[in-house]
Amino acid sequence: MAKKTSVAKARKNEKARPGKAKPPEVEETQEKVEEQKKSVGAFLKLVKPRRDSALKEAKKRQPPTVRPEKRRRKEPFYREGYRFLQNVWSELKKVYWPKRSEIAVYTAVVIGSVSFLAIIFWIVDSILSQLLELVL
Numbered sequence: 001m002a003k004k005t006s007v008a009k010a011r012k013n014e015k016a017r018p019g020k021a022k023p024p025e026v027e028e029t030q031e032k033v034e035e036q037k038k039s040v041g042a043f044l045k046l047v048k049p050r051r052d053s054a055l056k057e058a059k060k061r062q063p064p065t066v067r068p069e070k071r072r073r074k075e076p077f078y079r080e081g082y083r084f085l086q087n088v089w090s091e092l093k094k095v096y097w098p099k100r101s102e103i104a105v106y107t108a109v110v111i112g113s114v115s116f117l118a119i120i121f122w123i124v125d126s127i128l129s130q131l132l133e134l135v136l
Contacts, residue, residue, distance in 0.1 A: 098106070
């Protein structure tokens with residue numbers, strides 16, 4: 001007695017053997033079925049409202065529910081302060097602290113740029129004051 005092949009194996013064999021052509025009647029019926037599915041799906045989209053939009057509308061109409069708050073036990077103030085200081089310390093560990101040489105370079109850059117701008121403003125101010133004396 002020969003074993004019967006299952007439907008899944010038959011489909012697998014059809015995919016594995018692309019050389020076998022299906023009869024034209026089968027191809028035509030498959031195309032018709034796919035077209036019908038598309039048209040039915042399009043019709044259902046028009047007729048049947050989406051479920052999630054209906055839920056959103058229902059939620060908009062309902063007043064928000066107020067949940068009773070659970071009473072938490074009040075912790076002593078020093079525990080909250082201790083926890084705060086622990087968090088501060090952990091954040092300070094993450095900070096990049098520049099080295100002494102980097103601080104010296106940054107300071108020199110700031111002093112140099114401030115001096116340069118001060119000289120520029122002084123020159124512009126003296127030119128404008130000379131022009132005003134000539135005009136007035």
